[in-house]
Amino acid sequence: MTLQLQADPVTIGEAIESLLRDGVPVRFTAYDGSAAGPADAEIGLHLKNERGLSYIMTAPGDLGMARAYVMGDLEVRGVHPGNPYDAMVLLMSHLRFRRPTIGEALRLVRGLGVSNLVPPPIPPQEHAPRWRRAVEGLRHSRSRDADVIAHHYDVSNRFYELVLGPSMTYTCALFETPDATLEEAQRAKYDLVARKLDLQPGQRLLDVGCGWGGMVRHAAREYGVRALGVTLSAEQAQWAQEAIEREDLADLAEVRHLDYREVSESGFDAVSSIGLTEHIGVRNYPAYFSFLRDRLRPGGRLLNHCITRPHNRPTETGAFIDRYVFPDGELTGSGTIITAAQDAGLEVQHTENLRRHYAHTLAGWSRNLVENWDACVAEVGEGTARVWGIYMAGSRLAFERDEIELHHVLATRNDATGDPSYPMRHTF
CATH class of the missing domain: 3.40.50.150 (Vaccinia Virus protein VP39)
Incomplete structure (x- = not known):
């Protein structure tokens, strides 16, 4: 028996909505023209390009979003980049991700594009991961x-x-x-x-x-x-x-x-x-x-x-x-x-x-x-x-x-x- 995967395209907005338990608390828009969340929201997130999507897909959670934001691929609208406090209050209070099933995850990956699973270069501001630091020296050694x-x-x-x-x-x-x-x-x-x-x-x-x-x-x-x-x-x-x-x-x-x-x-x-x-x-x-x-x-x-x-x-x-x-x-x-x-x-x-x-x-x-x-x-x-x-x-x-x-x-x-x-x- 072979597993048949749904290969129909999925918009980025649809993917975001499908992964959130309580809906999108901000206005989310993406480069593919899709959107999610209330149209009159004061705070907005805009995914500008495919590289930003790849950052998010290859490092789910705060790390992937941070990479996209630091590189300018994810915009936070309605706040100053020097103080996105109001946006973070809203996101941390109301952003509730749910864990997709294996089938759902595969459908989203296929729908958004498997090519987006190739990690882009990490931002220059990012330090090496813990495992690589362990190779380079003992944790809390003087060097x-x-x-x-x-x-x-x-x-x-x-x-x-x-x-x-x-x-x-x-x-x-x-x-x-x-x-x-x-x-x-x-x-x-x-x-x-x-x-x-x-x-x-x-x-x-x-x-x-x-x-x-x-x-x-x-x-x-x-x-x-x-x-x-x-x-x-x-x-x-x-x-x-x-x-x-x-x-x-x-x-x-x-x-x-x-x-x-x-x-x-x-x-x-x-x-x-x-x-x-x-x-x-x-x-x-x-x-x-x-x-x-x-x-x-x-x-x-x-x-x-x-x-x-x-x-x-x-x-x-x-x-x-x-x-x-x-x-x-x-x-x-x-x-x-x-x-x-x-x-x-x-x-x-x-x-x-x-x-x-x-x-x-x-x-x-x-x-x-x-x-x-x-x-x-x-x-x-x-x-x-x-x-x-x-x-x-x-x-x-x-x-x-x-x-x-x-x-x-x-x-x-x-x-x-x-x-x-x-x-x-x-x-x-």
Whole structure:
């Protein structure tokens, strides 16, 4: 008995409608003249060409759509490409795909054209898949970590200036009032970290994963602290060191292009880790917290600031984030972080969730991208700018929906008698 396949042509609009449980929540149009969804919808998707269809057919899900969007083959209408937040809210709230039967899948493939199953070249912004990275080096080895950090952070310092603003701070801000500006909120974040660490003039601070040196410079300028920052990004280190010189802080502050595991100094009064833990891998938490504990003097404090999950299962990021934004990124819950810190011999004194503050932070970065769109495109190209637009809008939505969180964990290295040099009540 042979299987007879339906070979009648299928329009792209018909294919989309057949795969969605609740209908199309936006107006979808395609290059073949077909359409789906409400004609009066404010948000629209337009598939411009056959290459875009091939991207979607050869990588179903967010990866294929991202490839088509980054390459300009899929247009999102009704929103600015620098901030497609409204479109993502609608799509993520109402887009419900159903799994087709084998027969249905074969009919759609035949109807749309088997030739579209030949994958087009991947966009230049896309990082290698996890399996290929595994061939090139062990996950979270020093060489592989350096490579993936460079992929994200060595895009262009000028691009980051346009998106992040004058603070050059690429981590969650702290909005003490609803009308606080992004710059005010970033200063407030650094100051909260400094107060939690109880920084005092003349003390020594180590800031691991220091980025463009925002915490290092704040601690030196506002608290008279001798601060050392380390980052795996060469461009960040160069920018930070130049900023230190401009601000006449060279007698107190230094930023090195260095893996945090290569810091040889110890006896620091405080260690801050702001946005590094996401990159090191959950399996490496024991070594990470042990290393940071050993950098502290007895009575010293550690403040760990990182993105977390609302649960404690280690979870890899989705395909789009892994290929385009944070290769090898891995998140878990604050409970796992607290456990690892305690097992390393640290006493956890305080924890705080700043989840909603990160949603506001991302909204601010998205506004900057929109306002500086032409300059950003001129600096890094439209494909990379589009990556940032959907990445920041999607991340904002994930923080709003409690799919990801942001936790501070404050801990102390106690002395041999158990004294943490910590007051009976918090002072920050």
